[in-house]
Amino acid sequence: MADGVKEQESIPVSKVQRAAKFISTGAKVGGNYVKHYAKKMVNPSLDKEELHQSNAQDIYSSLSELKGSALKVAQMMSMDKNLLPRAYQDKFTMAQYSAPPLSYPLVVKTFQRFFAKTPEQLFDTFSRAAVNAASIGQVHQATLEGKYLAVKIQYPGVADSVSSDLKLVRPFALRLLNMNEKELDHYMEEVEERLLEETDYLLEVRRSREISKACASIPNLVFPKYYSEFSSERIITMDWIFGKHIKEWMETKPSQGLRNQVGQALWDFYHFQVHELKQVHADPHPGNFIIQEDGRLGIIDFGCVKVIPEDFYQGYFALIKKELGMDEEELDRVFYALDFISDKDSPAEKSYFKQVFREMISLLGKPFHVDTFDFSDDSYFEQIFQLGDRISNDKMFKKSRQARGSRHGLYINRTYFGLYNLLNQLQAEVTTTKPDWLK
Amino acid sequence: METAPAKKTTKKDQRKLILEGFKNHVLEHGTEPASIFKFAQSLKLKEADFYTYFTSFKSIKSAIWTAIFEDTLADLHSQEVFAGYSAREKFLGFLFTWIEELKKSRSYLLVLYGDKGRAFRELPTDTKEFKKAFLEFSEEILAEGKESEEIASRPYVTEKYGEALWLQVMFVFGFWVDDKSPRFEKTDAAVEKSVNLAFDLMGKSALDTFLDFAKFLYQNK
Numbered sequence A: 001m002a003d004g005v006k007e008q009e010s011i012p013v014s015k016v017q018r019a020a021k022f023i024s025t026g027a028k029v030g031g032n033y034v035k036h037y038a039k040k041m042v043n044p045s046l047d048k049e050e051l052h053q054s055n056a057q058d059i060y061s062s063l064s065e066l067k068g069s070a071l072k073v074a075q076m077m078s079m080d081k082n083l084l085p086r087a088y089q090d091k092f093t094m095a096q097y098s099a100p101p102l103s104y105p106l107v108v109k110t111f112q113r114f115f116a117k118t119p120e121q122l123f124d125t126f127s128r129a130a131v132n133a134a135s136i137g138q139v140h141q142a143t144l145e146g147k148y149l150a151v152k153i154q155y156p157g158v159a160d161s162v163s164s165d166l167k168l169v170r171p172f173a174l175r176l177l178n179m180n181e182k183e184l185d186h187y188m189e190e191v192e193e194r195l196l197e198e199t200d201y202l203l204e205v206r207r208s209r210e211i212s213k214a215c216a217s218i219p220n221l222v223f224p225k226y227y228s229e230f231s232s233e234r235i236i237t238m239d240w241i242f243g244k245h246i247k248e249w250m251e252t253k254p255s256q257g258l259r260n261q262v263g264q265a266l267w268d269f270y271h272f273q274v275h276e277l278k279q280v281h282a283d284p285h286p287g288n289f290i291i292q293e294d295g296r297l298g299i300i301d302f303g304c305v306k307v308i309p310e311d312f313y314q315g316y317f318a319l320i321k322k323e324l325g326m327d328e329e330e331l332d333r334v335f336y337a338l339d340f341i342s343d344k345d346s347p348a349e350k351s352y353f354k355q356v357f358r359e360m361i362s363l364l365g366k367p368f369h370v371d372t373f374d375f376s377d378d379s380y381f382e383q384i385f386q387l388g389d390r391i392s393n394d395k396m397f398k399k400s401r402q403a404r405g406s407r408h409g410l411y412i413n414r415t416y417f418g419l420y421n422l423l424n425q426l427q428a429e430v431t432t433t434k435p436d437w438l439k
Numbered sequence B: 001m002e003t004a005p006a007k008k009t010t011k012k013d014q015r016k017l018i019l020e021g022f023k024n025h026v027l028e029h030g031t032e033p034a035s036i037f038k039f040a041q042s043l044k045l046k047e048a049d050f051y052t053y054f055t056s057f058k059s060i061k062s063a064i065w066t067a068i069f070e071d072t073l074a075d076l077h078s079q080e081v082f083a084g085y086s087a088r089e090k091f092l093g094f095l096f097t098w099i100e101e102l103k104k105s106r107s108y109l110l111v112l113y114g115d116k117g118r119a120f121r122e123l124p125t126d127t128k129e130f131k132k133a134f135l136e137f138s139e140e141i142l143a144e145g146k147e148s149e150e151i152a153s154r155p156y157v158t159e160k161y162g163e164a165l166w167l168q169v170m171f172v173f174g175f176w177v178d179d180k181s182p183r184f185e186k187t188d189a190a191v192e193k194s195v196n197l198a199f200d201l202m203g204k205s206a207l208d209t210f211l212d213f214a215k216f217l218y219q220n221k
Helices: A015-042 A049-066 A070-077 A083-098 A104-115 A158-177 A181-198 A201-214 A246-251 A256-277 A310-318 A328-337 A347-364 A378-393 A395-399 A407-426 B003-029 B036-042 B047-053 B057-078 B080-084 B087-104 B106-113 B116-126 B128-147 B158-178 B182-202 B206-219
Strands: A132-134 A137-144 A147-154 A235-239 A279-281 A289-291 A297-299 A305-307 A372-374 A429-431
Touching (some): A201 A256, A201 A279, A256 A297, A279 A407, A310 A407, A347 A378, B057 B087, B057 B128, B087 B106, B116 B128, B158 B182
């Protein structure tokens, strides 16, 4: 990286431009590989370090141009500088694998490997082409004895490449986030753990069953049934859930009552998981929810589940209380426990960050401070974005080389951000229940 | 007359015995047998009998490659979906099945071809028969692809497609030999990606339109 980072001339504005930006990065990275292998042919001892460096450089220069947009929101929502993992997950792992679908012969091969039978032998019908792309695999539709099934198949080699992919982006992340290595690793471990779990389909089936069983009493929710006899490390078979994704459903102009019903079901689902199960479906991505004809909410894909440690839970939600009702000392203790501030901070930094986090928390905790909250209120979201913008442009924040926020916060923040977003899309007003001790 | 069928089976068995014996020797000793005499002796065969089936170790190795290929084809044709595949899928299906067959003899193949230099010297001759059979098989796939217009007909170039697919087979083999991922998943990915590339290149593309245009300009300048 001796030649430094090129000065940024303009920020790509439109979606098309942004997409083009990523494509050109992809092309450059591809070019780096070609160069690397060409050099390697001449000089076999060449190691991959140089390749990683040139990749990181290209990714870095492209991402830093995009900083103004989506990444910043993610950054602020996570209340710390951990935009990386999100950017990571969205741009590097998922996008990378969603590209070309598995060919049918490979699907057949995967089935033969795990069940010693072809899909046609197992099911009555099986769609030759994938009907949907999942994050790290693809979904086929099958029927068996009159029942419609969704069969998810994982791309080969994904599990294996998670760790090496994370390593590849590490140098760029270091520069982009202006963190030191130790602090970065603190978040990287968390991301790696989740991603690896996501590739473990047996674990996913087990968790899906546990959570759907525990949540069975929540009204207006639907969970698919999972079939162990047709599931393995790389294949998951479950009931096909008919219905529409939120966006399509909203186009049918559902009534306010129906929207509130779906929103409430969603809120209750998360409330129960966070406060009762202490483990949560940490991927509130619109693609993971399907609204049925009758207005019930179907939940699919339990790939990303975050288990919430007890001490983190206590500290995190104590902050959400309306009247913090704790003295400065107690607040300090919580901030320390959640890694928002540390002994490495100067007194000025400490007071600055405490004030910032307080402001953020009171804003993000708003839905918890009232009995019902109207998520269709766009001005609320506007406020959040503005605060995020202000903070991430603040010198104090930029200068600090500290990782802020507990690693557990990473996915919990992501979950709540996702949940708020979904509720906003639904334009729903929900009763924001909270556990007794938070009232 | 009565002994004829019995003799036939022993004849067949002996050929198989030699193939198996050779594989086992390679597996157990990590090298080829020192001489045909010694090898025949270890199988309790007369050296002269050996020559009725094979003339050298080279021909044994060649026969093992062809046997793997034939098993692959037999397996492929037993898969019902195979007949309905497109050309691209047929070739993918072939490679995936072939890799499964190779897996059964992985240790043997690693001993013989694990070393890059040696593989480079010996693979071309050892796989000569296999290549011949493969090219015939690939002709069918290519003809089908041309019919379905998956593959574009280009003068001169089209004749070389069979060779190109063969190179790909060798590439996959090389990749698989080095593959250390669990269940050889990386090889699966390599097969997918390389076959897609190959068929995209063989398919009608912007290049054809470009050449056509260039030709037009040249003729009309």
